[in-house]
Amino acid sequence: MKDNSIKIGLFGLGTIGGGVAELIMGFPGRWKERLGVDLILHKAMDLNPDNASRLGIGQDQLTDRPEDITNNPDVDIVVELVGGTGAAREIVTASLNAGKPVVTANKALLATHGGELFSYARQRGLKIAFEASVGGGIPLIRSLREGLGANQITQCLGILNGTCNYILTRMTNEGAGFHDVLADAQRLGYAEADPSFDVGGTDTAHKLAIMAALATGRLPRLDQIKVEGITSVTPLDISFAKDMGFVIKLLAVLQIHEQQANLSVYPALIENSHQLAAVNGPFNAVFVHGDWVGDIMLYGAGAGRRATASAIVADILDLAREKLSGGSSLPAAALGRADFDPEPLAISSRDDISGKYYFRFAAHDKPGVLAALAAVLGDNQISIATMIQKGREQEGGAVPIVILTHEARESAVLKAIKAIDSLPVVDHPTIMLRVI
Amino acid sequence: MKDNSIKIGLFGLGTIGGGVAELIMGFPGRWKERLGVDLILHKAMDLNPDNASRLGIGQDQLTDRPEDITNNPDVDIVVELVGGTGAAREIVTASLNAGKPVVTANKALLATHGGELFSYARQRGLKIAFEASVGGGIPLIRSLREGLGANQITQCLGILNGTCNYILTRMTNEGAGFHDVLADAQRLGYAEADPSFDVGGTDTAHKLAIMAALATGRLPRLDQIKVEGITSVTPLDISFAKDMGFVIKLLAVLQIHEQQANLSVYPALIENSHQLAAVNGPFNAVFVHGDWVGDIMLYGAGAGRRATASAIVADILDLAREKLSGGSSLPAAALGRADFDPEPLAISSRDDISGKYYFRFAAHDKPGVLAALAAVLGDNQISIATMIQKGREQEGGAVPIVILTHEARESAVLKAIKAIDSLPVVDHPTIMLRVI
Numbered sequence: 001m002k003d004n005s006i007k008i009g010l011f012g013l014g015t016i017g018g019g020v021a022e023l024i025m026g027f028p029g030r031w032k033e034r035l036g037v038d039l040i041l042h043k044a045m046d047l048n049p050d051n052a053s054r055l056g057i058g059q060d061q062l063t064d065r066p067e068d069i070t071n072n073p074d075v076d077i078v079v080e081l082v083g084g085t086g087a088a089r090e091i092v093t094a095s096l097n098a099g100k101p102v103v104t105a106n107k108a109l110l111a112t113h114g115g116e117l118f119s120y121a122r123q124r125g126l127k128i129a130f131e132a133s134v135g136g137g138i139p140l141i142r143s144l145r146e147g148l149g150a151n152q153i154t155q156c157l158g159i160l161n162g163t164c165n166y167i168l169t170r171m172t173n174e175g176a177g178f179h180d181v182l183a184d185a186q187r188l189g190y191a192e193a194d195p196s197f198d199v200g201g202t203d204t205a206h207k208l209a210i211m212a213a214l215a216t217g218r219l220p221r222l223d224q225i226k227v228e229g230i231t232s233v234t235p236l237d238i239s240f241a242k243d244m245g246f247v248i249k250l251l252a253v254l255q256i257h258e259q260q261a262n263l264s265v266y267p268a269l270i271e272n273s274h275q276l277a278a279v280n281g282p283f284n285a286v287f288v289h290g291d292w293v294g295d296i297m298l299y300g301a302g303a304g305r306r307a308t309a310s311a312i313v314a315d316i317l318d319l320a321r322e323k324l325s326g327g328s329s330l331p332a333a334a335l336g337r338a339d340f341d342p343e344p345l346a347i348s349s350r351d352d353i354s355g356k357y358y359f360r361f362a363a364h365d366k367p368g369v370l371a372a373l374a375a376v377l378g379d380n381q382i383s384i385a386t387m388i389q390k391g392r393e394q395e396g397g398a399v400p401i402v403i404l405t406h407e408a409r410e411s412a413v414l415k416a417i418k419a420i421d422s423l424p425v426v427d428h429p430t431i432m433l434r435v436i
Numbered sequence: 437m438k439d440n441s442i443k444i445g446l447f448g449l450g451t452i453g454g455g456v457a458e459l460i461m462g463f464p465g466r467w468k469e470r471l472g473v474d475l476i477l478h479k480a481m482d483l484n485p486d487n488a489s490r491l492g493i494g495q496d497q498l499t500d501r502p503e504d505i506t507n508n509p510d511v512d513i514v515v516e517l518v519g520g521t522g523a524a525r526e527i528v529t530a531s532l533n534a535g536k537p538v539v540t541a542n543k544a545l546l547a548t549h550g551g552e553l554f555s556y557a558r559q560r561g562l563k564i565a566f567e568a569s570v571g572g573g574i575p576l577i578r579s580l581r582e583g584l585g586a587n588q589i590t591q592c593l594g595i596l597n598g599t600c601n602y603i604l605t606r607m608t609n610e611g612a613g614f615h616d617v618l619a620d621a622q623r624l625g626y627a628e629a630d631p632s633f634d635v636g637g638t639d640t641a642h643k644l645a646i647m648a649a650l651a652t653g654r655l656p657r658l659d660q661i662k663v664e665g666i667t668s669v670t671p672l673d674i675s676f677a678k679d680m681g682f683v684i685k686l687l688a689v690l691q692i693h694e695q696q697a698n699l700s701v702y703p704a705l706i707e708n709s710h711q712l713a714a715v716n717g718p719f720n721a722v723f724v725h726g727d728w729v730g731d732i733m734l735y736g737a738g739a740g741r742r743a744t745a746s747a748i749v750a751d752i753l754d755l756a757r758e759k760l761s762g763g764s765s766l767p768a769a770a771l772g773r774a775d776f777d778p779e780p781l782a783i784s785s786r787d788d789i790s791g792k793y794y795f796r797f798a799a800h801d802k803p804g805v806l807a808a809l810a811a812v813l814g815d816n817q818i819s820i821a822t823m824i825q826k827g828r829e830q831e832g833g834a835v836p837i838v839i840l841t842h843e844a845r846e847s848a849v850l851k852a853i854k855a856i857d858s859l860p861v862v863d864h865p866t867i868m869l870r871v872i
Binding site: 023030033034131137138139142143146147148149150151152217273275278290292293294295296297298299300301304306307309310311313314316317318 | 459466469470567573574575578579582583584585586587588653709711714726728729730731732733734735736737740742743745746747749750752753754
């Protein structure tokens with residue numbers, strides 16, 4: 001052991017950074033027991049001075065110059081919790097440049113600049129640890145990288161955005177509409193004032209990109225991910241799904257087949273008996289299939305001050321142990337590969353995707369309508385597994401006709417929907433959801 | 437890198453060892469990609485020569501002298517999969533003695549001799565890796581040790597024996613009796629010819645001991661674990677539990693309160709809405725509570741050739757990376773502590789335990805019986821949450837009266853049962869199960 005302490009430099013003392021400071025400073029005996037040396041919050045920086053004083057961080061621990069942390073010879077590990085992709089990128093680069101490993105929870109940064117940052121870390125023989133970037137407190141990164149490290153991962157299905165899962169859970173339990181629940185979620189602090197990043201699926205896509213990098217060794221570009229959010233999920237579709245034994249969840253979907261990946265974010269129907277169906281409220285979970293391990297699920301709090309701080313400090317402890325033991329990690333151990341490939345992932349053509357589908361048609365309540373719909377589906381080799389038609393909502397109005405298909409090609413499905421939506425007996429665009 | 441390959445010495449080519457050999461030999465490109473060097477099955481030993489030939493292991497890879505593996509200067513990592521606590525203990529000790537790290541799936545060995553073996557490994561600066569010893573392919577050991585390494589673990593609830601969970605799941609789904617399902621499970625290969633180690637709870641207790649060591653840094657003695665199996669679980673109790681919204685599962689229970697642990701294995705009632713209630717068939721899961729991360733659950737295949745091989749090869753890859761990077765681990769990193777204490781864990785007095793309880797009384801169907809039972813419960817400060825009395829099973833026979841209690845002290849519960857069982861109106865000993 002080179003020193004009798006490990007010293008942390010921390011950028012950001014907001015919700016998450018404040019939790020990390022509190023955890024590090026609150027349990028000195030725990031770190032001494034687990035590391036054999038002290039773990040010390042040596043320097044911190046935050047633009048809002050109130051954050052530091054609320055946490056009892058003294059003036060001598062504070063700085064307003066980033067280089068007092070990144071270039072500080074006493075700092076062993078830098079923790080970046082400022083968010084965004086501007087200052088955060090500079091902090092990570094400057095820290096690596098000064099020979100310091102970095103811990104970050106910043107999925108946006110890794111999903112957009114991960115290729116460049118991991119390459120630079122590899123050149124410098126340093127690690128970027130990011131357990132908190134996907135699934136909050138769930139030890140997902142380690143599990144994909146190490147625990148399942150002997151497997152070829154063929155599928156990951158993730159409920160990765162607590163805001164969306166909270167909203168969908170309440171819509172399911174209460175039969176309420178999206179906008180009503182969103183407003184309440186904002187009031188209760190489960191959704192941001194501008195919720196578009198969450199409910200539009202972008203946050204889930206960032207996490208999916210990181211998960212895909214761990215599963216394949218290659219970071220996808222964000223434009224390779226097909227993203228749908230939950231804004232168009234209706235209580236009516238949730239209710240039809242329920243009648244057929246399904247719940248609707250926003251999923252990050254990674255499927256790997258013959259070296260090609262399919263990366264999508266969409267609201268999907270999940271059978272009630274599936275482990276993911278019981279993941280409710282703000283909880284997250286990832287259901288992984290590996291060629292040798294079979295099915296694995298990891299479940300826990302995907303966000304929040306304490307759970308996220310738990311993951312960040314776990315990363316700090318790992319990097320601290322590595323430093324104390326004098327181990328120099330393999331270059332790209334960040335992604336569990338000796339040979340992390342900076343080339344982006346090969347993506348399957350969308351024409352090759354197939355699956356089961358849920359359709360809700362809004363058709364006139366007239367003789368022959370069902371025959372017309374069924375004819376289009378049949379022409380496109382789409383066969384029907386289940387059909388529900390409920391009474392008309394209003395006299396003379398359109399009636400919802402719901403169909404679950406057997407396995408069908410997505411290209412055929414999209415073609416059929418286009419044809420059906422142009423039929424004169426169809427009132428509104430067809431709702432299509434995928435079934436897991 | 438010191439060499440262009442990592443060489444494995446493997447003891448045991450049975451179900452699990454054969455899977456490990458198959459995985460290592462079957463995917464050379466995968467290991468080269470992930471380690472940067474080849475991973476080679478250098479030497480193997482098994483008492484049955486058919487096992488090796490079935491796997492296509494050549495004569496030059498085989499030996500019948502253990503020291504050809506443990507003392508072989510070419511072997512980098514020894515994998516012990518012979519089971520039991522005799523030869524396995526000698527293999528592990530001899531390997532450590534020769535400076536080789538060890539991978540084992542042997543929960544019986546670790547639960548009975550772990551203190552001695554981990555101490556010896558610590559003295560030698562070596563690791564014993566044991567991901568496969570608890571929860572099969574589930575990355576549980578890493579998660580407790582590293583992913584949740586910043587937490588004080590306060591509770592672990594584990595479904596850790598696939599045989600028991602398979603039997604209880606079928607009893608629940610089919611209303612069948614224990615012995616009928618057991619016989620069928622034996623026929624299908626889900627239970628051993630002598631099932632007592634599984635159904636009596638001993639296997640679960642071994643895994644609980646290892647989990648407790650990871651959560652607390654101290655290995656408990658096996659006699660500190662109170663163990664009940666599933667042999668006395670009846671379809672009647674499963675059915676009553678179902679009526680009240682519960683399932684019955686065999687649980688490994690670790691509770692830690694003020695530095696004292698409660699370690700038990702027992703069949704327990706779990707509410708249908710609990711994540712563990714949906715863990716069915718041969719699957720395993722562990723539900724963990726940490727002071728910062730909150731609730732976490734890990735779910736997957738707890739046994740079987742492929743899932744177990746997945747965990748063993750994950751350990752091999754980790755030790756290989758460590759060797760390739762030249763890192764010398766901290767002495768007791770096996771348990772995630774700098775200071776693994778060989779003293780056994782402090783165990784709470786059973787008088788301090790409290791919880792909710794399920795009772796099934798077999799009482800005569802006479803006026804005043806319920807009042808007599810209720811009086812004994814009241815005298816012992818046990819209050820009733822729910823009661824079910826069903827019609828008599830046979831004319832003049834005893835009727836089952838089922839009671840769920842509110843929180844009560846276990847010492848008072850045991851005293852009350854003793855008093856009730858001595859009442860003249862009570863026909864058979866009371867069935868008591870704990871409620872999670």
